Structures are given as C-alpha cells and as structure tokens.
Amino acid sequence: xxxxxxxxxxxxxxxxxxxxxxxxxxxxxxxxxxxxxxxxxxxxxxxxxxxxxxxxxxxxxxxxxxxxxxxxxxxxxxxxxxxxxxxxxxxxxxxxxxxxxxxxxxxxxxxxxxxxxxxxxxxxxxxxxxxxxxxxxxxxxxxxxxxxxxxxxxxxxxxxxxxxxxxxxxxxxxxxxxxxxxxxxxxxxxxxxxxxxxxxxxxxxxxxxxxxxxxxxxxxxxxxxxxxxxxxxxxxxxxxxxxxxxxxxxxxxxxxxxxxxx
Amino acid sequence: xxxxxxxxxxxxxxxxxxxxxxxxxxxxxxxxxxxxxxxxxxxxxxxxxxxxxxxxxxxxxxxxxxxxxxxxxxxxxxxxxxxxxxxxxxxxxxxxxxxxxxxxxxxxxxxxxxxxxxxxxxxxxxxxxxxxxxxxxxxxxxxxxxxxxxxxxxxxxxxxxxxxxxxxxxxxxxxxxxxxxxxxxxxxxxxxxxxxxxxxxxxxxxxxxxxxxxxxxxxxxxxxxxxxxxxxxxxxxxxxxxxxxxxxxxxxxxxxxxxxxxxxxxxxxxxxxxxxxxxxxxxxxxxxxxxxxxxxxxxxxxxxxxxxxxxxxxxxxxxxxxxxxxxxxxxxxxxxxxxxxxxxxxxxxxxxxxxxxxxxxxxxxxxxxxxxxxxxxxxxxxxxxxxxxxxxxxxxxxxxxxxxxxxxxxxxxxxxxxxxxxxxxx
Numbered sequence: 001x002x003x004x005x006x007x008x009x010x011x012x013x014x015x016x017x018x019x020x021x022x023x024x025x026x027x028x029x030x031x032x033x034x035x036x037x038x039x040x041x042x043x044x045x046x047x048x049x050x051x052x053x054x055x056x057x058x059x060x061x062x063x064x065x066x067x068x069x070x071x072x073x074x075x076x077x078x079x080x081x082x083x084x085x086x087x088x089x090x091x092x093x094x095x096x097x098x099x100x101x102x103x104x105x106x107x108x109x110x111x112x113x114x115x116x117x118x119x120x121x122x123x124x125x126x127x128x129x130x131x132x133x134x135x136x137x138x139x140x141x142x143x144x145x146x147x148x149x150x151x152x153x154x155x156x157x158x159x160x161x162x163x164x165x166x167x168x169x170x171x172x173x174x175x176x177x178x179x180x181x182x183x184x185x186x187x188x189x190x191x192x193x194x195x196x197x198x199x200x201x202x203x204x205x206x207x208x209x210x211x212x213x214x215x216x217x218x219x220x221x222x223x224x225x226x227x228x229x230x231x232x233x234x235x236x237x238x239x240x241x242x243x244x245x246x247x248x249x250x251x252x253x254x255x256x257x258x259x260x261x262x
Numbered sequence: 263x264x265x266x267x268x269x270x271x272x273x274x275x276x277x278x279x280x281x282x283x284x285x286x287x288x289x290x291x292x293x294x295x296x297x298x299x300x301x302x303x304x305x306x307x308x309x310x311x312x313x314x315x316x317x318x319x320x321x322x323x324x325x326x327x328x329x330x331x332x333x334x335x336x337x338x339x340x341x342x343x344x345x346x347x348x349x350x351x352x353x354x355x356x357x358x359x360x361x362x363x364x365x366x367x368x369x370x371x372x373x374x375x376x377x378x379x380x381x382x383x384x385x386x387x388x389x390x391x392x393x394x395x396x397x398x399x400x401x402x403x404x405x406x407x408x409x410x411x412x413x414x415x416x417x418x419x420x421x422x423x424x425x426x427x428x429x430x431x432x433x434x435x436x437x438x439x440x441x442x443x444x445x446x447x448x449x450x451x452x453x454x455x456x457x458x459x460x461x462x463x464x465x466x467x468x469x470x471x472x473x474x475x476x477x478x479x480x481x482x483x484x485x486x487x488x489x490x491x492x493x494x495x496x497x498x499x500x501x502x503x504x505x506x507x508x509x510x511x512x513x514x515x516x517x518x519x520x521x522x523x524x525x526x527x528x529x530x531x532x533x534x535x536x537x538x539x540x541x542x543x544x545x546x547x548x549x550x551x552x553x554x555x556x557x558x559x560x561x562x563x564x565x566x567x568x569x570x571x572x573x574x575x576x577x578x579x580x581x582x583x584x585x586x587x588x589x590x591x592x593x594x595x596x597x598x599x600x601x602x603x604x605x606x607x608x609x610x611x612x613x614x615x616x617x618x619x620x621x622x623x624x625x626x627x628x629x630x631x632x633x634x635x636x637x638x639x640x641x642x643x644x645x646x647x648x649x650x651x652x653x654x655x656x657x658x659x660x661x662x663x664x665x666x667x668x669x670x671x672x673x674x675x676x677x678x679x680x681x682x683x684x685x686x687x688x
Contacts, residue, residue: 153442157439157442157443157563158557158563160565160569160572160573162573162576162577166442167424167427167428169442170445171441171442171443171444171445172442172443172444172540173443173444173445173446173540174445236537236538237536237537237538237539238538239537239538239539239561240538240540240560240561241560241561242560
C-alpha cells in the first residue's frame with residue numbers, strides 16, 4: 001500500500017513538473033492549474049505513504065536514507081505550496097517540483113529496510129536533529145529555485161537581451177526577497193539541526209563535535225555558505241546576484257552532504 | 263454561403279493602401295457623420311450602415327441587397343461626398359463581402375490592422391463609430407450583432423494573446439524594465455538629471471505607475487525648480503546631485519553635456535552607499551551622460567537610448583508573433599458569426615416548414631381516402647382542397663410572424679425554435 005501511494009506521488013510529481021514546464025514556455029493557464037492539482041495529489045499520496053510506513057516501523061521517517069529523502073521531498077512540497085500561496089509565483093513550480101521528483105527518484109534506489117530504532121532519549125535528539133535539518137534543507141531548495149530564476153532574469157536585464165523569460169519571470173526584487181526570506185527560515189533551523197545532531201552524538205557516547213571528512217565537514221561547508229549569505233546580507237548588504245549564487249552553491253553542498261553524511 | 267437575403271459588405275481605404283494626403287481628404291468629420299449615415303440608409307439598396315473614420319482609415323460597413331451594386335454605391339458615395347472623381351481613387355479602395363468583411367472588422371477592432379500592432383485606441387474608435395451609427399438608427403440587427411461580436415473578439419484577443427503586453431514606446435519599455443527590477447514602483451524614487459522633454463515624459467510615466475519621490479537636478483536651478491514643481495518633486499543643485507545619487511532607485515539623465523558626467527567610480531560609491539540595492543539608470547542624452555562601463559557594476563542596470571530602442575524593436579517583433587495567435591482566435595470567431603448569420607435567412611426555413619406540413623397532409627389524406635372508394639373524384643378533390651387550406655391557414659400566422667421576427671434583434675432565436683419544433687434539421 002505504501003508502495004502504491006509512493007508510486008502515485010512519484011508519477012504525480014513527474015506530470016506536475018512537465019505541466020509547469022509547459023506553462024513556463026507556452027503559458028496555458030489550464031496546464032498550470034492541472035500541474036498544481038497533480039502536486040496536491042502527489043502530496044496527499046506521499047503523506048499516506050509516509051504515514052503507512054511510519055505506522056509499520058513505529059517511528060517517524062528519519063532513520064534511513066530512504067526515509068530522509070521521502071521526508072525532504074514532502075517538506076519541499078509543503079514549503080513550495082506556502083511560498084506559492086504567499087508570493088503567487090506560478091513558475092516557481094517549474095524549478096522546485098522537478099527537484100522534488102529528483103529526490104523521490106533517488107529514493108527509489110535506496111534500501112527500503114527499516115532502520116534501527118535507538119532508545120527513547122537518543123531517539124528524541126535524533127528526531128529533532130533530522131526534522132529540523134530537513135525543514136532547513138527544504139527551505140534551501142526554494143532558495144535554490146529562486147536563485148536560478150534570479151540569475152536568468154538578471155542575465156536578461158543586464159545583457160539587455162529581453163527574451164521570453166524576461167516577461168515570464170518575476171522581478172529581481174521579488175526573487176531576491178524570496179531568497180532572503182527562505183534562507184532566514186532555513187538557516188536558523190539548519191543551525192539548530194546541526195546543534196541537536198551534536199547533542200545526539202553525545203547521547204550516543206560520541207564527541208559533541210569532531211572534524212570528520214564525511215560526517216561533519218560537509219555540514220560545516222553548508223553552514224558556512226548559508227551563514228555567509230545570511231549574515232552577509234544583514235551586515236554588508238550582500239544581495240542580488242551574489243545572494244542568488246550563494247543559494248545555488250549552498251544547495252549543491254547540501255546535495256553533496258546528503259550522499260556523504262547519512 | 264448566402265445565396266439570397268442580406269449581404270454584408272465593406273468598402274474602405276487605410277494606411278496600408280492609401281497615402282495620408284488621400285486619406286485626409288476622405289475622412290468623415292464627426293459633425294457631418296449624422297447626415298452621411300442618413301443619406302446612405304435612405305438609399306433603397308442599403309439596409310444598415312456604419313461609418314468608421316479615423317486618421318488611419320475610412321471604412322463603411324453595410325448590409326445590402328446586392329453585393330456588387332452595394333460596393334459600387336458605397337464607393338460612389340465616398341467620392342461624391344468628398345467631391346473627388348472615382349477614377350483617381352479606384353486604386354486605393356479595398357472591398358470585402360460576407361465572411362471576409364467580418365474577418366476584416368475583427369482584425370481592425372483587435373488592432374491587428376493598426377499601424378502600431380496591438381494599440382488600444384482603435385477599439386475605442388470602433389466603439390464610437392458604432393454608437394454614433396446606433397444613435398442615428400442607421401444600424402439594424404446584423405450590424406449590431408457584428409459590432410458587439412467585434413468588441414468581444416477584441417477583448418478575447420487582448421486577454422488571450424500577448425499582443426498588447428509589451429511596451430512599444432521608449433517610455434513604456436523603460437517602465438517595464440523598472441518593474442522587472444523593482445516590482446512595485448510605489449516605494450521607489452526617481453532622479454532626473456537634466457530636464458529634457460523625453461526625460462520628463464519618462465518620469466511622468468513612472469509617476470503614473472506609482473513612483474512618489476522625484477528629484478530634479480539641472481545646470482540651471484530655475485529649470486530644475488520649475489520641472490520639480492510640475493512633477494511634485496524636489497529640485498537639487500546640480501553640484502550636489504552626485505552626492506544624492508544613492509537616494510534614487512531610478513536615474514534618468516538627459517543633459518546637454520558634451521562629455522560623460524557620471525563615471526564608474528561615482529556609481530561605485532553610490533551603490534556602496536545604497537548597500538547594493540539595485541539602481542536603474544536610463545541615459546537618454548545624446549551624447550551620452552553615463553559611461554557605458556557603469557553597466558558592468560553589479561546591481562547597476564544601465565540602458566541608453568539605443569538599448570531602449572532595441573527593446574522596443576524586439577517587443578514589436580514579439581507582437582507580430584502574437585498576431586498569429588490572434589488570427590487563430592479571429593478565424594474561429596468568424597466561423598461562429600457566420601453560423602449565426604446563416605440562420606438569419608427566414609425563407610429556406612419557411613419553405614422547409616411548409617414542405618414538411620404538406621408531406622404529412624398528403625400522406626394522411628391518401629391513407630384515409632384509400633378506404634373510401636365510394637367517394638367520387640370530385641369529393642376526393644374537395645377533401646384535398648380542404649386539408650390544404652387548413653394547413654395554409656394554420657401556418658399563415660407563424661410564417662408572417664417569423665418573417666417579421668427575423669428582422670429584429672433576436673430573430674435567430676425564433677428561427678432556431680421553428681427548426682427545432684418542426685424537426686427540420688433531422
């Protein structure tokens with residue numbers, strides 16, 4: 001049952017990605033509405049899938065790589081919907097939903113075995129660590145999409161070659177603002193996730209923090225990049241193209257760390 | 263498709279076929295329009311007419327009994343009215359009938375036939391022509407329906423294609439750019455350096471889109487003050503504008519200075535003071551006021567007059583592409599209108615209705631008479647005559663009323679009802 005709903009979600013996100021892309025290029029309002037509907041259907045199916053799996057394993061979706069990927073995709077869609085509702089940037093879907101589909105697709109090839117469930121206090125910190133980090137990552141994925149859109153639009157205005165995307169994409173100010181908002185949400189959550197992860201380590205009788213090439217280094221990189229973007233804006237007015245590039249670079253670090261860290 | 267009954271025709275000249283020195287001679291002034299409409303409609307050939315006269319076109323739309331005759335009549339009318347001989351004008355006139363005339367009007371009202379593709383003015387002009395004609399009762403059911411439809415088509419084209427989406431003037435292209443950089447212009451400010459006419463125009467355009475704070479700097483302070491007053495802004499001393507530059511989100515330069523007045527270092531300092539908030543520079547001065555390399559600075563967007571002209575040209579091309587989509591909408595709508603138009607002709611429907619009744623009558627009478635061999639042929643004839651006159655009597659009023667109703671606004675509804683009630687379309 002959870003497999004069926006997983007497949008429905010995967011397929012819905014694929015169709016929605018195509019739909020948003022068609023809308024981006026051909027501007028058919030009906031297609032955009034259908035795509036949003038497909039995302040909603042995917043989200044419901046995915047919620048069902050996660051729910052069933054959690055009831056089977058007896059814990060939330062944060063122990064194995066597969067579960068983390070599922071949970072990340074789920075939060076990405078939730079945050080996408082919130083953003084869409086607040087900013088009304090229809091074309092954001094063309095950049096976020098393919099990413100969601102990609103995350104889901106990766107999880108297809110991951111082991112579906114249930115993870116080991118640690119004892120209760122350890123489990124508490126693990127839950128907190130993974131959940132906070134995942135919400136942070138999901139927010140970063142929106143910043144990534146906004147960053148790409150910003151670079152596309154910025155390139156057009158700067159080079160004075162105003163193509164079709166110039167008219168389709170929102171203004172630079174809106175995209176920069178969105179980038180800032182989601183990083184403002186994502187960065188503190190990710191920081192808390194980092195800290196609770198360290199606490200979790202101590203509960204597992206490991207050091208609070210140690211330099212490790214695969215476990216902590218990627219995280220430090222991610223933290224540094226977003227920290228630079230976040231504090232840079234507050235302190236020196238780092239914004240626009242640099243902030244967009246930072247958000248994109250940061251997300252590549254996130255993807256890298258996913259494969260190294262878990 | 264229309265073999266009998268009313269025909270639609272259109273005769274006219276426009277900016278494509280006719281030079282302005284001819285067009286201006288053929289224009290109908292608003293004052294004399296009433297007399298012209300009346301004169302036309304009093305002709306027995308012409309049932310309805312509308313005169314559309316703008317600076318780019320003179321067109322007469324009419325419903326006539328005979329197409330060829332009607333076209334000759336309208337052309338003669340235009341020539342006679344303006345006292346010009348027919349021979350010299352023949353090469354300029356175009357004329358269309360039926361669905362071509364419909365398509366032409368739809369193209370005109372949707373601004374596909376305009377000099378500036380997608381401009382909004384023409385629709386208002388067509389609406390004015392229509393309401394003038396209506397006011398003088400020179401229109402009837404067909405032209406009313408046709409023009410109402412033309413307004414709907416224009417609206418549809420406007421909404422469903424990007425034909426009027428992109429600015430095709432320098433100042434509208436500049437406003438579009440400002441909105442792609444800043445989104446909402448309301449909380450943004452503009453600074454004019456130099457008081458050129460184009461700069462003023464662009465500033466007014468920006469103000470109409472919500473810009474509230476305006477600074478004006480000019481070498482002569484009085485001119486800056488005067489323009490600041492008309493724009494409800496604040497005048498700056500020319501020497502101080504460089505220090506104040508960082509306050510403005512949009513700077514429009516139009517000075518007569520022979521050399522660049524804004525250099526890269528100055529802009530760098532300004533953008534630093536702005537904490538990297540983007541700035542949009544519009545240099546419409548010739549020779550230019552701003553060093554082009556300023557555009558290399560991050561968060562600075564510099565457009566000179568040629569850049570803006572290129573944007574305008576590209577937008578024009580884009581509108582041209584959108585015009586093809588618009589044509590598809592128009593073709594569909596022409597078909598719809600023709601379907602409606604073809605239902606208007608009452609005669610075929612009446613003939614069919616009567617034939618149907620006669621068939622039934624003959625069938626029923628024959629059936630009955632088969633079993634009545636005792637009747638003489640004369641008796642049988644009498645029964646035939648009786649039933650025939652019965653059918654005629656019953657159908658007489660509906661026939662008369664149908665003919666009358668088809669001349670009214672909702673005539674097609676009656677025709678449709680009759681065809682439905684008598685099963686004429688099976």
